[in-house]
Amino acid sequence: MTNAVQQVIVYGGGIAAAMAALAVSRAFARLGTQVTWVDTGEASAPHAALVAPPDLAAFHRLLGIDEDALVAGAAATINMGQQFAGWSGGDDAFLHAYGDAGSPFASLPFVQHWTRARQAGLRVALEDFCLAAATAKQGRTGAPRDAATRQAVKQGWHLDGAAYARLLRAACESVDIRLVSGEGAISCVSDARLDRIELADGEPLRADLFIDADGALIAALDPDSAVEQAGFCDRMICGSAPAFDPLPLYSRVAAHPAGWLAMIPLSNRTAIEFAYDGGLLSDADAPAALAAAVGRPVDTGPPTPLAAAARPRPWVGNVVAVGAAAGDAPPLDGGEMLLLQLAIAQLVLLWPIDRAVMPEADIYNEEIAGARARVADFTAQHFRLNARVGEPFWDAARAASISPELAAKIDLFAARGMFAHFNHEAHVEDSWALVMAGHGVIPRSFDPQALLVEDQALMAEFQRQLRAVASDVHAMESHADALRQIRG
Numbered sequence: 001m002t003n004a005v006q007q008v009i010v011y012g013g014g015i016a017a018a019m020a021a022l023a024v025s026r027a028f029a030r031l032g033t034q035v036t037w038v039d040t041g042e043a044s045a046p047h048a049a050l051v052a053p054p055d056l057a058a059f060h061r062l063l064g065i066d067e068d069a070l071v072a073g074a075a076a077t078i079n080m081g082q083q084f085a086g087w088s089g090g091d092d093a094f095l096h097a098y099g100d101a102g103s104p105f106a107s108l109p110f111v112q113h114w115t116r117a118r119q120a121g122l123r124v125a126l127e128d129f130c131l132a133a134a135t136a137k138q139g140r141t142g143a144p145r146d147a148a149t150r151q152a153v154k155q156g157w158h159l160d161g162a163a164y165a166r167l168l169r170a171a172c173e174s175v176d177i178r179l180v181s182g183e184g185a186i187s188c189v190s191d192a193r194l195d196r197i198e199l200a201d202g203e204p205l206r207a208d209l210f211i212d213a214d215g216a217l218i219a220a221l222d223p224d225s226a227v228e229q230a231g232f233c234d235r236m237i238c239g240s241a242p243a244f245d246p247l248p249l250y251s252r253v254a255a256h257p258a259g260w261l262a263m264i265p266l267s268n269r270t271a272i273e274f275a276y277d278g279g280l281l282s283d284a285d286a287p288a289a290l291a292a293a294v295g296r297p298v299d300t301g302p303p304t305p306l307a308a309a310a311r312p313r314p315w316v317g318n319v320v321a322v323g324a325a326a327g328d329a330p331p332l333d334g335g336e337m338l339l340l341q342l343a344i345a346q347l348v349l350l351w352p353i354d355r356a357v358m359p360e361a362d363i364y365n366e367e368i369a370g371a372r373a374r375v376a377d378f379t380a381q382h383f384r385l386n387a388r389v390g391e392p393f394w395d396a397a398r399a400a401s402i403s404p405e406l407a408a409k410i411d412l413f414a415a416r417g418m419f420a421h422f423n424h425e426a427h428v429e430d431s432w433a434l435v436m437a438g439h440g441v442i443p444r445s446f447d448p449q450a451l452l453v454e455d456q457a458l459m460a461e462f463q464r465q466l467r468a469v470a471s472d473v474h475a476m477e478s479h480a481d482a483l484r485q486i487r488g
Contacts, residue, residue, distance in 0.1 A: 005208040005355045008035045009197060011182060012213025013042030015050075015161070016323025018168035020211045020344050022063050025177050027348045036205060037172060038197060040182040040214050046301045047238040048161030049264040049271030051079060051251055051334040054098050054154035059341050062348075064171060067486045070157060074164040075266040077247050078479060079156040080136040082333065084438065086255040088387040094125070094438030095250060096333070098154035099132025101430040101437075105461055106453050111433045113458060115417045115446040120455075124462070126437040133434070134469045136249040140476035151469075156334065158251060158264050160271075180205075187220045193317040194221060208355035209318050211347070215325040222316045226327070229376075231308030232275075232383055232397050233259045233331070235283065237290055239272040239300035247479050253332060254293065255386070257281075258393050261293045262332070267483070272298055275306060275331060277393050306331065312369055315361040320347055327372065330379035338426060342371050370424030377406040378427050378435075384410065385439035410436070417443035 005028075010021040021037040029035070060066070070076035081097035102110030114126055127133040131151040135141055144151060172179065184200030194217055196206045212218045219226075244265050251264045259276035274290040281289060283303045291298060310327025314320060322343045329336040346367050350360040380402050388394035408420040413436050419429050453461075477485070 003354045003356055004031070004033075005352055006033055007207040008033060008209050008211065009205055009207040010035065010037045010211045010213065011040065011185075011187075011197065011217050012038075012215075012323070012325065013040045013182075014044055014213070014323075015165045015168060016325070016340055017211075017213035018165060018172055019063065019340065020213060020322050020347075021177050022168060022172050022175070023059075023344045023348060024211070025172075025175050026062060026064060028351065029176055034176075034178070036178040036180065036207070038180055038182040038185060038199075038205065040185075042214070044161035044165050045238060045304070046162075047240045047271060047299075049266060049273075050157075050159040050161055050164060050337055051082070051264060052157040052159055052337045053079075053334040054156045056156055056337060056341055059345065062345075063168075064175075065167070069167060070159065070164075071267070071483055071486045073167045073170075074157075075160040075268045077158045077265050077267055078141055078249055078482060079158045079251065079334075080132055080141065080153070080249040083250050083252045084255075084382065084435075085252060086388075087382060087385075088440060089389065094434075095127055095133045095136060096431065096435050096438065097127065097130050097133035097136050097250070098156060099130055099430070100151040101126055101433045102129035103151055103465055106450070108447055108450055109417075109429070110465075111417045111430075111437075111443075112447045112450045113453065113461070115443040116450045117458065117462065118442055119446070122462075124466075127434055129462075129465055129469065130430075130434060131469050131472055134473050135476055138473050139246055139249060139479050140473050141249060141479055141482045142476040144472045151472075158266055158271075160266050160268070182214075187217050189220050192221065194319050207318075209320065209352065209358075212319050212321045212325045213323045215321065217319045218311065218314070218316060218321040218325055221319050222311070222313060225313055225316075226309050226311050229308040229310055229328075230400060231306065232393075232400070233277050234306050235276050235278045235281075235286065235303050236306045236331075237272075237274040237276075237286055237300050237303050239274070239290070239298045241270040241272055241294060241296050241298045243267065243269050247483075249479050255388060255394070256289065256293050257391050258289070260332075261290070263294070272300070273331075274300075280393055310372060313361075313365045314343070314368055315358075315364045317361075318355075318358065320361075320364070322347070326368070330376050332379045332382065333375075335375050335379060339372060339375055342426065343368055346371075367424060370422075371426050373403065373405070374422065374424050374426045377403055377409070378432070380406055381410065381432075381435060382439070385436065385441060387440060410441070414441050414443060416445045416447065418447075
């Protein structure tokens, strides 16, 4: 390819820039592509932590990051889901676990048989048939002992933000990536493309493709396209509390009257994220509300804005925006890491063939905009389905407008336990089922083919699955043992 992309500049700091530089270098360096990282120096915010879904494990193989490096260098703990507490009022809680919601049988998804049994009086929760949920709640992890259970148990990570950024930077330094300081650098535009970046010492850096993790480059080409989006909270306080012992396998997201509190377990601390509506809770009163909600000592930073904006076209000309430069991620369900990983993976997949003409941009923009919408829908369902009554924040969250796609998903599941499928889906059906059922949505009916299973056979299958879950959980190792094994 005589007009191939040969020079790439990644502009920005922190996790997004390092991950993009490392992914591009490892994917294309053997083809002669040279990567320069212009590091603008942004560091992860104090107390920052990341909830990384299971797909990141596969992506780490592209990056050359292994499990022992995460555990040793990023205070990593295993993440098997998120628990949502108090979203229906009271002490009710459910677990969105990364695994199958029961094992399918009689040619139907398990949720169809579960719905039929619920209509007949069954009071066992859907998550009780989920092996991943059972293992997480019992503090156990590992592969199922009996492959006949046919249940997936997927694992992501909880990561310390600053430590993970340092780990990625060290990986960049170990490969053929040129790192230069971006302090005082300016961007120069020519003919609707970015021509070069001029460093503070006057050195011009030219590239065929620029990857922007800062926002300055995409704004120079497309200054007015960022679109404000509706958000549920506009303020956040981040902090750190002592580490849990034993370490949970899931983060906890607890509702409070003006927002929510997330507690993310790391090996050396518990990261705290306290999100709230500044119109209902003042910055002066928020620290006391946080302390009361956590119930243990917390070292906190100052309140910061929680933004909600996105660019419908993250790829413009020869500049591709990733991470926060492309838009703010939904604040729950690991949305930040999921969208960053999807953006970089999609860029590798649609790597431009011709540096002068990049038709791949239109496809990329459609894919990323669609993925962002579906990820936002997954988070929005929590607020639409909350059952806290008589509290202004939660009443408004429940009444907030949602996309037609999310409305269709909720309506179809509530009607018959099925899901409408749309392009760019980022979550599997069982994840949707576990969350909707956890929020109290019990389908009114089910696939008529479920009636082909005799009542006695149905109960026997339920008992078999519950016994298999209990047996597999008992055979798995503890979270602490799993981390020690990774270190060893």
